[in-house]
Amino acid sequence: MIRGRRFVFSLVLIAGGVCLLALGAAQGQAAEVMQKAVRVCLECIGIG
Amino acid sequence: MGRPRPRSFRRRLVQAAVSIGTNAYLPGFAKGTVYGGGLKAACAPGLNCYACPGAVLSCPIGALQTQAASAAPHIPYYLIGFFLVAGGVLGRFVCGFLCPFGLVQELLHKIPFARKLGTFRGDRPLRALKYVILALFVVLLPLCVDNAAGGGQPWFCEWICPAGTLEGGVPLTLGVPALRRAIGFLFAWKMGILVALALLSAVLYRPFCRYLCPLGAIYALFNRVALLRYRVDEAACTGCGSCAEGCPMALDPRREPNHPECVRCGRCTGLCPTGALSLQGAKPFGPGSTRPPS
Numbered sequence: 001m002i003r004g005r006r007f008v009f010s011l012v013l014i015a016g017g018v019c020l021l022a023l024g025a026a027q028g029q030a031a032e033v034m035q036k037a038v039r040v041c042l043e044c045i046g047i048g
Numbered sequence: 049m050g051r052p053r054p055r056s057f058r059r060r061l062v063q064a065a066v067s068i069g070t071n072a073y074l075p076g077f078a079k080g081t082v083y084g085g086g087l088k089a090a091c092a093p094g095l096n097c098y099a100c101p102g103a104v105l106s107c108p109i110g111a112l113q114t115q116a117a118s119a120a121p122h123i124p125y126y127l128i129g130f131f132l133v134a135g136g137v138l139g140r141f142v143c144g145f146l147c148p149f150g151l152v153q154e155l156l157h158k159i160p161f162a163r164k165l166g167t168f169r170g171d172r173p174l175r176a177l178k179y180v181i182l183a184l185f186v187v188l189l190p191l192c193v194d195n196a197a198g199g200g201q202p203w204f205c206e207w208i209c210p211a212g213t214l215e216g217g218v219p220l221t222l223g224v225p226a227l228r229r230a231i232g233f234l235f236a237w238k239m240g241i242l243v244a245l246a247l248l249s250a251v252l253y254r255p256f257c258r259y260l261c262p263l264g265a266i267y268a269l270f271n272r273v274a275l276l277r278y279r280v281d282e283a284a285c286t287g288c289g290s291c292a293e294g295c296p297m298a299l300d301p302r303r304e305p306n307h308p309e310c311v312r313c314g315r316c317t318g319l320c321p322t323g324a325l326s327l328q329g330a331k332p333f334g335p336g337s338t339r340p341p342s
Binding site for chain 2: 006007009010011013014016017018019020021022023024025027029030031032033034036037038039040041043044045046047048
């Protein structure tokens with residue numbers, strides 16, 4: 001029973017995650033992530 | 049027919065394939081640039097610096113800091129959703145199978161050393177440090193401390209992340225003279241962290257994952273509820289303790305198979321003489337369940 005409940009909880013978490021992913025992408029947050037990632041991040045490499 | 053490959057070998061193959069696959073933009077290494085294609089809108093599940101010349105995906109921790117450091121901060125639905133999906137399905141299997149920096153530490157741990165440390169006094173409390181780093185360096189400091197431009201700084205990337213130094217800093221400064229000329233205190237500081245962790249990895253299993261990794265701290269929160277987790281068949285377990293003796297993270301898988309600190313290396317499942325410890329997939333009512341399948 002506990003295992004079944006945990007399974008349902010996991011599924012709810014994942015479904016919620018998919019919804020938030022879609023919501024964030026619709027708000028342009030995936031594009032924001034990309035904008036930062038396509039340039040050399042000087043802080044990341046220790047140049048500052 | 050040859051002997052079947054051991055689980056550890058198959059895991060190593062997955063780790064190698066993921067590390068190479070997520071850093072497959074070879075022209076970046078040759079030209080000293082980074083990949084600029086659309087795939088970078090997606091995050092890699094493991095810690096993989098997006099300033100690595102070969103990186104084809106984004107780093108989720110780098111992305112989280114960028115959103116927190118934005119001049120107009122907002123709730124990062126996209127990244128929260130990403131963590132819920134990756135953590136909800138895999139938990140820290142990401143650490144054990146999909147993290148390039150985890151693989152680096154494991155390979156360094158193979159260097160022969162007179163005495164390997166399993167655990168030591170202070171090991172357990174120190175493991176809480178990664179949660180402090182997550183809260184402070186990844187969220188609060190980027191969110192609250194503004195720079196001259198009105199936004200924040202990616203504090204974790206800037207001051208701590210050894211993956212960024214190894215995957216981005218070293219190849220880019222080697223390949224781009226202008227960057228090499230700009231090297232200063234910060235680069236030396238980060239190289240110091242990288243070298244210290246590399247040396248420590250030879251003695252201690254995955255020190256960065258144990259004490260410092262904010263991504264591991266996020267996935268640790270999911271270990272008990274992820275779809276993929278371990279289970280102990282109480283009827284088959286003889287209590288021999290082989291799993292606890294062999295655990296490189298100094299845990300007791302028999303007592304708590306889904307401990308937040310478990311990076312899912314799978315050594316315990318291979319050591320169990322009766323097969324009592326195993327991977328429970330997405331089957332809700334598998335063997336050992338108290339509820340029979342309908």
